[in-house]
Amino acid sequence: MQVLWFKRDLRLSDHLPLFEAMRNAKHHGLVLPLYIHEPSQIADAHTARQHQLFVHECLDDLKQQFAQVGGYLHEELGEAVDVLARLHAQFKFTHVWAHQETTQLAQYRRDQAVAAWCKSMGVALHELPQNNVQRATFMVNPFAEKINFQTYLDRAAQEEIKNPAGRNLQAFFAPQPAVELNRATVPLAAGDDKPLRMIGGRAQARAVAAKFFTPAKLRSYPFSISSPLKAWSGCSRLSPYLAYGVVSDREVLQKLNALVNRVHGQGDATHIAKVEDAARFYVDRLIWRQGYLQQLENHTGLETDAFYCDEPAEVNEEFLNAWQQGRTGFAYVDACQRFLQQTGWLNMRARATLVSFACVQLGLPWQPVALFLAQQFLDFEPAIHYGQVRIASGTSHFSQMLVYDPLKQQAEQDPKGEFVKRWLPEHGTANYPAPIVDNAESLKLGKARLHAMRQSRLD
Template identity: 30%
Template sequence: MAGSKKQKVNLVWFKRDLRLSDHQPLANAIASDLPCILIYNFEPLLLEDPHYSLRHWRFVAQSLKDINQQLEKYNAEIAIYNQEMITLLETLSDEFDIAGIYSHQEIGLHNTFERDWLVKSWLNNKAIPWYETPLGGVKRARPKHFDWQTYWHGVMNQRLVTPNWQAFNAILPNNYQAATCVDDFLEHDPQFQYGGPHAARVCLQSFVEERAMNYQSGISSPSKSRDSCSRLSPYLAFGNLSLRQVYQTLKYYLAKQPLSWRRSLHAFESRLHWHCHFMQKFETQCSMEFAPQNAGYLHYPYRDDELVAEHLKRFEQGQTGIPLIDACMRCLAATGYINFRMRAMLVSFMTHHMNIHWHPVSLILSRYFLDFEPGIHYPQIQMQASVTGTNTIRLYNPIKQSEDKDADGMFIKTWCPELKNLPIEDLHQPWQQPPMEALFNNFKLGEDYPEPMVDIEQAAKQARERLWSFRERDDVKQGAKVMLHQHVTSLKKQRHGS
C-alpha cells in the first residue's frame, strides 16, 4: 500500500565467507533482533573478470546450495542475485528500511576495492552503517608499529563464533527468484573438489585423522600430494571454513595424534601462518595486482616479441614440449589442483626460462587454480618470478624436478598419454631420443608430441645472468629496502632488540 512503513531489516552480505559457522557478521546481525536478509550476488564485474572461470562459480554455487540446505530447518535461505551491487541495494532499499549491512572485509582484487568504495558512498548517502568484520588474521590499516604475530595468534585462539539460532529470523524480498545463472553453474565435474561447508569438514577431518601422516613425504610430489596434502585451500579461499576453525582443529589433533604424526601437523600449522602472512602483504600493498612490489622491477627486460602470445597459449594448453610442465598444466585444466612445488616451477619456467612478464602468466594460473585467492596469489607469483629483490631467486629446472618428483613417470604418463610408451630414460626429455630409438618406440617428435619451445639449459643460463645482474641495480636495492620497511612486523624488530 502506498505510503506504508517499510520493514526494518539487516542485510548479511556473503562474499568469500560461504559458511554459517564461525561467521561473526551473521552472528552480529542476528544479535541485533531485527529480521535478516541473507544475500549473495554473482556480480557481473566478477563473472567477467579474467581471473575467474566456470570452476570458481561452480564451487560458489555448490557452496550456496549446501548452505541453503542447512538453512531449510529455519525456513530460510541465502537470496542469490546477479546484478550490479548498487542496483541490488537500490532495489532492496525500495522495499525495506535497511538498518545496516554486515559482512567480512574482503581482501580482493582492485575491482572489488572500487566496488566497495561505491557501496560505502551509497550507504553514507543513505545513512546506513556498514559493519565489516576483519577477515581471519589480516589487519586492515595496520599501524606502523604492529605486532602482527601476536595479533594473529590472538585471533586464532579466540572462541569460535556461534550465532544465536534461536533468535534467527530470516526473510526474503517479495517476488524473490534466484538468479538464473545458478543452474548453469551447478553441474558437477567429478575431477574437481565439491564446494560447501559439508565437503570442507569432511576434507579437514580426513586430513587430520588419516592423510596428514604422509604430508611431509608427499608434499612435493605432483602425484602423492593429491592425497597427502590437506586439499583445504579452496575451502579456505571461498570461506567454507574459517582459518580459525582449521587452526583449532589442528591444535586438538596435535595433542591427540601419535608423536610420529606431529612433525607433519606442525609443518602444516606453519602453512596456516603463511596463509595470512601473504594476505596481509597484499592488503598492505594491493598494487601488486598490477605492478611489482619492488618498483625497480618495473624496468625488467621481459620479452615483447611476436611469439609471446603463442608461447602463452602453448603454456595454457599444456603444449610446451616440456613433459612435466605440460602434465602440470593439463592436470590443472582438468582438476583445478597442483601442489605448491609444481606451481612455483610453472611460474619460474614462464618468467625465467621464457622471460615472459608475470602478469599474463598469473591470469592463466588464476583461472586454473580452483583455490584462487587474490591475497595469496599475487605475493606468491611475484616471489616465484623473482621481482621482489628480497626473496631467494628460485630458478627451477623442470627436467630435474621431473626426474626427482616424478621419478617413475606416472604423473607425466597420466596427463601426457602420448608419452606413456616411452622408456623412463626418454620420458623426461623426449627430444634427446636417438633417431633409431625413437623409430623403435614408434614416436615422432613434432607430431606425436611438440618439440620443446625453449632450450632449457641455454634459457636457464640467460635467465641467471639477467636475474642476478638486475638484482644488483641501485633502484632494485632501494626498492627492496622500501619493501622491507613496509612489510616487516614490529615483532621482528623486537626480536632484534630495536
C-alpha cells in the same frame, strides 16, 4: 532492517558479521541474508566457469544451513551498489554487515563503491576483520586490538567458535523478499568446468577435513607436499574451502588442535612427537597464508604494479600458447599443466615450477601467466596467488631468487615417470613436440636477466 552481505565467506559457523547482526536485531532490525551475483565480477578475467559452479554449490549448501536454523539466503542479480539501492528503496535497511576482505582489485574497488554508497545514504557499514589481517586504515580505530599471528593462533585454538547449528533463529530474520532469483538468468563465466575439480559446500569441506585430520595422514603430510604424485592425496585439499570462506582458518586450527590433543592420549612418545612436528609444519603453511593476505592488504597494487622498470613486456604468443596447452616439449611442465586443466589444483612446488618456467626460461611477462593460472586454480585466492607468482617469476621484493629447473624437478618429484605417463600420454610418441627452448641455455639467460633486473633497482 539489516543486510547481512555474503561474499567469499560462505558459511554460518565462525561468522562474526552473522553473530553481530543477530545480536543487534533488537536495536537495528531483523536480518536479510544476501548474496549478489555481480555481472562485472563474473566477467572479470580472473573468474572462470569452475569458480562460478563451485560458488553455486556452496550457495546451495549455505541455503540448507540457513534452513536448518529457520532462515533463508536471498540471492540477487546485479551490481552490488544497484542491488543494495533497490533493496534500500523497498526495505529502508539501516545497517550492512560483511566481512572485510583482502582480494583482487576489481572486488576491492566494488567494496569501496559500496562503502561510498552506504555513507551517502546514511547506512552504517560494518566490515569485520578476519584471518587476523590488519587493514591499512587500522589506526583510525585506536581501540581496535592488533595482535601478532602467534597470539591469534593460540587464541584460535582455544576460543569457542560460534556456530548457530541446532538453534532456531527464525525470529531474527526479516520476511523473505517475494521474488526469488532464477539462477538460469545469471550470466555464465568464461570457460568450461573441470571434470575432476572439487565440489563446493560445507558438507564437502567437512568430509575432506575428516579424511585429512587423522594421525597417519598428518604424519605423512610433510613428505607429501612436493610431488604432485603424492600431494593429490597427501595434502589437506582444504584450500578451495578456505579461499571461499566455506571454512574459517580458526576452524581448521581447532581441528588440528583437537587431533594433537587426541594423540596425546594414545601411542608412544615417538608417535606423539612426529604428529606434533607435522602439526607445526601445517601451521607454518597457515602462517604463510596469513602473511600473503597481509602483504596484499598493505600493497593493493601487487596485482598490477611493476616493481622493476625493465620487467618483460612483450608476449611471445607462440611460447604462451605452448605453455598454456602443455605443449612445450618439457614433459614435467606439460604434465603439470594437463593435470591442472583436469583438476583445477596443483601442489605449491608444481605451481612455482610452472611460473618459473614460463617467466624465467620462456621470458614471458608475469601478468598473462598469473591471469591464466588464476582461471585454472579452483582455489584462486588473490593474495596467495599474486604473492607466489611474483616470487616464482622473480618480480617480487623477495630477497632470494627462486628458479625451478624443470628437468631437476622431474628427476626429484617424478623419478619413475609415473606422473608424466598418466597425464601426458603422448609423451614419447611422434605427436609430442621437441623442447621449445634449450633447458641449460634458457636457465642461464633467464637467471642473468633476473639478476640484471634486480641489480638495476639497487643501482
